[in-house]
Amino acid sequence: MATKVIFSSELQKFTGEVQAQVQATNYRGVVAEIVAKYPDLAEDEILKMAVAIDGEIIHDPFLEQIQEGSEVHFLYRISGG
């Protein structure tokens, strides 16, 4: 079983797909796989985004390990007031 990456409608403009399966088991691997797969996806834009891994929102996922079968979303970073 691989990891499922789900793209927001904004990112779908670059991927042309709603979701992708990746083999990577950590955040950096996931980013590398999807930018390789979708040439229109700009790496620096992706790196600016937060992720949600199985519903847990992580703002700085740099070192994140990803369990097989997880669901990964890329989202806008939220700040507050």
Place this chain on the structure above:
Amino acid sequence: MSEAQDYKHIGQRTIRPDGYDKVTGRANYAADLALPGMIWAKVLRSPHAHARIVSIDISKVEALPDVMAVATHADIPNQADPGAINILAKEKALYHGHAIAGVAAKTETAAEAALALIEVNYEVLPPIMSIEDAMADGAALIHENLITKGMAEQPTSPSNVSSRMEMNKGDMTAGFAEADVIVEREYRTPTVHQGYIEPHACTVRFDEDGQSMIWCSTQGHFGVRASTAGLLNLEQSKLKVIASEIGGGFGGKTVVYLEPLALILSKKSGRPVKIQMDRDEVFKASGPGSATRIKVKIGAKKDGAITAMEAHLYYESGAFPGAAPLGPGCMTIFTPYDVPNQYVEGFDVVVNKAKVAAYRAPGAPQSEYACEMLINELADELGIDPIDFRLQNAAKEDTQTLYGPKLKAVGLVECLEAAKNSAQYKSALEKNQGRGVAAGFWFNIGGVSSVIINMNEDGTGTILEGSPDIGGSRASMQMMAAEELQMPTDTFTAIIPDTAHIAHSDTTGGSRTTFATGMAVVEAAADIVTQFKERAAAVWNVTPEQVEWKDGIAINTSGDGEMTAAEICAAAGRTGGQITGLGNINARGAGPSFAVHIADIEVDTDTGKSDVIRYTAIQDAGKAIHPGYVEGQYQGGAAQGIGWALNEEYIFNKDGLMENPGFLDYRIPLASDLPMIEAIIVEVPNSFHPFGVRGVGETGIIPPLAACGTAVSQAIGIRMSELPLSPPRVLKAILEA
């Protein structure tokens, strides 16, 4: 994980440690520091909303005997910093009140008087003051090279729209086709201000050896350090920022306005410099909340199932592209609803107003106002009670959000049920009265927090934390440390040291402090427990595993012996040095907080004046560490939202000049305007936090807009859509009906 637990300290209404200083007047805020040799600075501000700066002549001012330094944009060392043009305008004045020059003089009066002698030659340009103006064909351009980002096809010509974003899930056409009833309406919200009572102020010193210091009131002193060091090309180790007590922020004290300018003037004059904004400067030139225009369309079946939701959002960002909280506006609008088909499109639009700053749940009150108003209208159309309608469609665990992940356990249903069972909802209304219910959602955030707990020789502990305390968080930190260490709360004193004495912590905002910094406190406290065990083990000549920490005492499980924290700390010098617990974390797993509010409003049909006669605020705290201050967040959020709904707005004249830059005409709620606000705490624990905490600071400002909007609409029998529902607007609606 946290439900079953019995807490000793958490959940108590302890007295906050900084309270004594605040009720006696001893507490020092931004404007309260004076330094020897200090001089005063004032800021010259643009009298125009939109103008080209042809020339600035400061020669007359520089010649004045009392004037010690003058600064204009050219004096900012890092001209490439994008923040520089809001510290001092460069080629253009972009809004009424935009800073043009700063003057430091021996007295405040002399500085003020000197401003009149600065000669600025402006070429006045037409002001763009609304989303319509900005987007009109042939509109004057605020920025000549602004190309809209995020369009399907990149535009070739510039406009006043800086970006577009879009989110969708499901099938909108099918969703609306399934609906029996479709409602659609456009809403508007005005430019508003956070309205903190303490104006921005700072006292700074730039020494000859390049060391510098800023004393200011801020939600994040590390942010002040980073921005100021960036603008002035300083090393962070040479710039110390001290966070004074802060007299309210609500998002408005997350950015710098005065500090870099004050430091430039201090460097030039060789003197400590103090600047404080007048109230009218606060209104004109510090970050307001975004004005918006929002179109919403919702379809539902007769049985109450919502089938599709669609929205188009236009957010003003002030004169600075991308400053609007558009992302969160789009992401929050439909989150309270578990509806398969949702579509949101949003635009960030520049206008000649001050740069929009964060304001409590930035972006969400506006968009959720529009959605909640229409939800209430739809409930009426369907003949369903608005709480039942929400319950039927409520987001819950596993609901797929529009912005990405599925929700974890959340407390919306619990809040709705509490609303339904509340005394207010069961009470009857009288003539000219209306009732509105609305929900609210905010994500909350985690982020970087740094905490050190230094154990003293007598066994007491000093908690150093990097998050400025606005609403009583020091008390919560002490309670969480006490809980983890199983020691009395008053063993601990929490303080917020300057940027030289603790590592970076993110700004207090996003309702993160009790959650994230609290997690760091728990981590630091756990670190101390580990060390206590090691030290006791060393004394007893056993292994740390043989020591148990219980009720604040180390117990030797393999022999005789007990040691208190005081005994361990007194012996620390002999067992390896003093004991310090460390909690430097990047907290994740912030839990969203949902709220439901009920407003009862009576309208005087002769004058159009609305009075809130009863109000209930219900919100999920996850776990309330200090219930008194949690209730305070709900009540304060409700009051701000009520002000936004009923009275508050920036009024501009045809030249784009703000006409009400004072508390008399920008009317925030007074004690006599409000009833008691019943606060009900719902607790559905956040599974990612050791005590189940969710942030509570922001959600409470969201529901009042639609709760009040609906209550007024019901009281007068007319569906209102534009805020504020001030007496003239309501009276006009009544007269025209």
Place this chain on the structure above:
Amino acid sequence: MTKSHITATINGDVREFLCEPGDTLLQSLRDELGLTGTKEGCGSGDCGACSVTVNGRLVCSCLVLAVEVDGAEVGTVEGIGEPDKLHVIQQKFLEHAALQCGICTPGLIVSTKALLEENPSPTEEEARYYLAGNLCRCTGYDKIIKAVMDAAETMRGTA
């Protein structure tokens, strides 16, 4: 410009200071006398953060000229409570969590004391109208009013 020499009794102490003709009492208290417990929120009489008493009367110190207090008795937040004991009003504000950021608190303590001296048993409505000149942006006033009502009750009981 010549400065004026002012002598006033401030919180029971006779104090002398110099001021410009245009200086407000608020400026003199804060900048000359170091009594920074009195706060400035607006400088125009709209927020009450600068509330003090002059000869027993509650005023906004930003609207009073410093020269006007020559010979007068001025009371500020620093004069409320005893060295080792808070005044009941201060104590009740703490117990009821009636402050968040606390910038409005000194003004509210001064105003509440004036209220309860004038009217020891105010109704909730009377308290709300009396304190309508003291803005608080953080609390929604709920806990402030509760603290005021509780302080009134306690003071009546102990009087």
